[in-house]
Amino acid sequence: MSLRQFWIQTQDLTIASMKSRYRKTWAGFIWVVLNPLLMFGVQALVFRKFLRIDMPDYLLFLLGGLLPWIFFTTTIQMGTPVFVTQAQLLRSFKVNPWVILGAQVMDGFINFVASFVLILLPFYLFYDRSPLLLALLPLALAPLLIGTLSITVTLSILNVFHRDINFVTGFVFSLLFFLTPIFYPREFIPPGYAWVAALNPILYFIEPFRLVIHTGSLEEFLPALLKSAGVAVVFTALGFLVWKRKQNDFYLKL
Template sequence: MNWSLLVFMTKAQMRARYRRTFAGFVWVILSPIVLYAAQALAFKEILRIGIPNYGLFLLGGLLPWVFVVSSLEMGIAVPVGAREVFLALKVKPYLLVFSSLLDNAVNFVAAFSIILVPTVLITDVQKTGLWFLPLALLPLLAGTGGLLWFLSMLNVFYRDVRYVVHFMIGVLFFVTPIFYPKEFVPDQYQWLIGINPIYVLIEPVRICIYSFSSEGFIGSLAKATVCAALFGVAAVTYWKRMKNEFYHQL
């Protein structure tokens, strides 16, 4: 991995993304914040979900979810869209895909911090878990990157993958414990949560900022790390197997 080139491409992508926009970065940051505020109002005040510190609970699930989903939807089509760049400059495709991921990660961290800091200051919550938050973000970033790279390669060979992923994301939002706790799910369906990779990656983040316990965090972090590793292995294996055909299919 050429890290200096990855950083350069990330900066270039961010400059291109916000060029000729009025406060472009602000709009990107504002979008998840407004979504968070709207859902917090809807589920806490209108539907009256009885969860203490619901705003903090929702923050630990919704914004990581938005990060994963937006990274997938933005990055899956990158190899196909940047065909000329790969063929002309011989840039490794995963560098451009990961630069898209890091661009989105910067937006996520900014929006997450803007909500988290004042929320923690004005609520009486245990703050021990916040020290472990950077550790929880590692498998979230790595797992999203592995899944994104695998799906973006698959989309080169099967161009409808991006549409299938978009459809599945819409379904998964309602069956993933994002705006409700997993305890609300009946026992006979709890196994669906266990095999939901997005929730596995998100759970350590939620535990860090809501109802932290060392046992729960260690267990969830281990699962998230295994999930991220599996995505990474799948992506690397698929790349090594198909990279020669990859360029022909672009």
């Protein structure tokens, strides 16, 4: 299958999946924006007002970390069980499994773009940032998207073999939320614990995005982008290896 055919099939499946979901309830689309908005509102209240985290443009800082975090975690949690929920389809026809997974990740990405435009962009403009910096966003989003896709690939294959992967992933995310500098800046981590952030792959995907949105520092952006791309390549290789190793047993276990 050519890349173009793969892309067309992924698009078709994404549109059909959204059509199917919103035919059931239009409130679903409101939820897509309401969910991050509520999370942002509650966290802004707790961390800014109750815990009094003090830093310039905190609300923009928080949104710049929270939106990619929500995209990363919800896409992985929605994508991990996708082969098991679509097992009958995969067993029934010669359908490229990656089209199904690609459509799921695309769905999550569209939600991310919607919440970016409807929530983050107004804040960004309110804080009087240069719209020119936004031109760097596609660069910052590429490793985030590829990294999320690769990790979802690995976990969705493993979920076919161990059906509780998604529960474990959810638990790990709830721990990582506190260990990832999303609602606090990285500088808050004492030097002795710097390794906690260095070992956290999600941080590498979030940082270029946040540098564009909040810091606006071009000197920091390029090294962060390179690191982010490097981590995305490692996870892509991992996803590829896991698929090669498990391909045969995949259909047996579905």
